[in-house]
Amino acid sequence: MTAFFVATSQVKDPEKFAQYGQQAAATLGEYGGELVIKGKFSGNLSGANEHDAVGVIKFPSMSNLQSWYDSPNYQALLPLREQAVFMNISTYAVPE
Incomplete structure (x- = not known):
């Protein structure tokens, strides 16, 4: 079962966000993991919005996604x- 990590963001520091x-x-x-979408907000078709950027990462499974998120290399980036x-x-x- 394919898994997706979807992050919506309000950027505080563009330089640090790029890093x-x-x-x-x-x-x-x-x-x-494979980056599928990385983009800037361009407008609403419906509803409210509080983010200005979005990123979507595809993983082969939820287990892979969770292992990546919990990994020491990714956790070191949280600060x-x-x-x-x-x-x-x-x-x-997402079922296959």
Whole structure:
């Protein structure tokens, strides 16, 4: 079952956010993670919005996603992430 990590963010520090993004991307390969979408907010079709950036990462399974998130390499980036953005993270499992 494919799994998706979906992060919506309000950027506090664009430079640190770019650093976080580069460093986080470097941790994905071992877990089969693949960046699917990285974009800036451009408008609402319906509802309210409180974020200005979105990222979606695809993993082969929820187990891979969780192992990546819990990994020492990714966990070491959390202080940088906290300095860079307010981030909401959701996970989604998609049947094959």
